[in-house]
Amino acid sequence: MNLWQAILEALESIRSNKMRSTLTILGIVIGVGAVIAMLAVGAGAQSTITGSISGIGSNLLFVYSGNSTVDVTNPKMITTDDAAAMLDQSQAPDVLAVAPEIQGSLKVSAGKESENATVSGVTVDYATVRNSTLSEGSFFSDQDILGRTSVAIIGNSIAKKLYDRTDGVVGETIRISGQPFEVIGVLESKGGSPFTSQDNTVLVPLTTAQVRLMSRGSDEVDVVYVQAISADSVSAASDEISQILRTRHRTKVGLDDFTVYSQEDFVSTAKSITNVFTIFLGGIAGISLLVGGIGIMNIMLVSVTERTREIGLRKALGARKNDIMLQFLTESSMLSLLGGVIGIGLGWLLAFLIGKIATALGSPLQPEVGLNAILLATIFSTAVGLFFGMYPANQAAKLEPVEALRHD
């Protein structure tokens, strides 16, 4: 008996027992659907996160105080002087611009409206380094930095929340931690994404922030953004900065008290995090697929018992062990393949709905149903059917014809 006939017969048998087949398939449908949806969400999260990191700019470096990989005794913080030293053209020829920043989450208010925002103290170069553009007004000048003026540039969504508009805001007064600042510019919206949300940001001059908003010891900064002259010179710039900081901090070899990240480091970190997340979700979903497979085995065993007489008859008419084996294996894999196909549809729908819900909740996520996920689910569900069909099929095949025929 060839495979095509076996498939036709299996479909016939599945069809003749609609209710039972449907319930059996349901287990696989849910399993495959869950796997597909979870993998899609994982892939979507990954591309959203890495995409937003990539949006930062590929020639950017981030310098932080501290080192998470080794214990350093008596670490020194990175200061504005360190940042200034990085601009030394003879020691760091690959560095184009440097922008130190201090950050804090502070209450900003205007009139009766108030809002928590990320307030950043920045320098003039911040605009070029972070590629910030203004929808109105102008960026800080050197005078603002030197004179510690009380001016602020606000993010798009802050403008909306506090003033209910995004234009004509320049000239308004905003209170940050209760202190009045004059709004001199509004940042253009970059869209919400987990890392670069600058829509909910307020920028003030670094010096002003140090003196009036955030207390940091001796010119400490939270992060220094370093722009390399090109994407190719990022690693050279990273080495140069590290060398400058090692000299200035007098660190021992291998005991850096600072960390330099490139955008690529962030992307690979984010990727490995989202991969773990995807595997975790997929694994949990995989368990339901396994349960579905056990359901198939259960039903196939019932079916073998029920059809013992039929098996006996088929053997009496010349069916070999392999013919019977093929018949039952085909049936179990058809059941689970069918479940797999429907499950792919369900998973697709689920992923789509999750994407819609996530977007509605304000964190845009575009689940990606990949071709490899579909292939994986199809192959895996058929394999589940084959695997869990093996035992029942073997039980059927090894029935003695005379015993089977006697069975009622």
Added chain:
Amino acid sequence: MKEAVIQVTDLKKIYQMGSVEVKALAGVSFNIYWGEVVAIMGPSGSGKSTLMNLLGCLDRPSSGSYILDNEQVADLNDDDLALIRNQKVGFVFQSFNLLPRQTALANVELPMRYAGVPQAERTIRAKAALEMVGLGERVHHKPTELSGGQQQRVAVARALINDPAIVMADEPTGNLDSKSGKEIMELLLGLNRDKGTTIIIVTHDPGIGAQAQRVIRLRDGVLEEEKA
């Protein structure tokens, strides 16, 4: 001299029921020749169904020799036996044993599927066989839409489909009214007449036994007598 298609020598079938040995067949020897119509008769429990299962290669003997068409059956493996059941032997059962969800046509085709006959040829041959048993108009009916006699005729068509040397019928008329029973017997005997097929019928009905050329009588697992 007639040539034997079946040579049975001291054939035994012993079932182990717990600690008790039950001798369903306690050693029988006989020959059946090409083109014979033989009835195997005996009261229930005499071992006639056991003998039939052994002759049909549905079961293996505990000891003794069974030569079918010059082949020692004990030497064959499961797949060889399946091939014999497919090609050399056709079965007709008391309870018809048709696949309930398949049409008459598909039921008759089934042995050809296992023989690897292509679909087109299967359909032609199965239709011809159903016509031969007088069911040419009912090829697409399912067993539930047929009477008992018609179902058994489908079963006969199925038994014949691979042109076997022997047709074994186990109480073929047991579940039928006398008219249908008669028709089935006529079919089987006609087959013997026209094609020379060897027919072995297991029955306890003396009326059926009388239509056979020879009767093998069993009692308590041994041969009672052989009537020529």
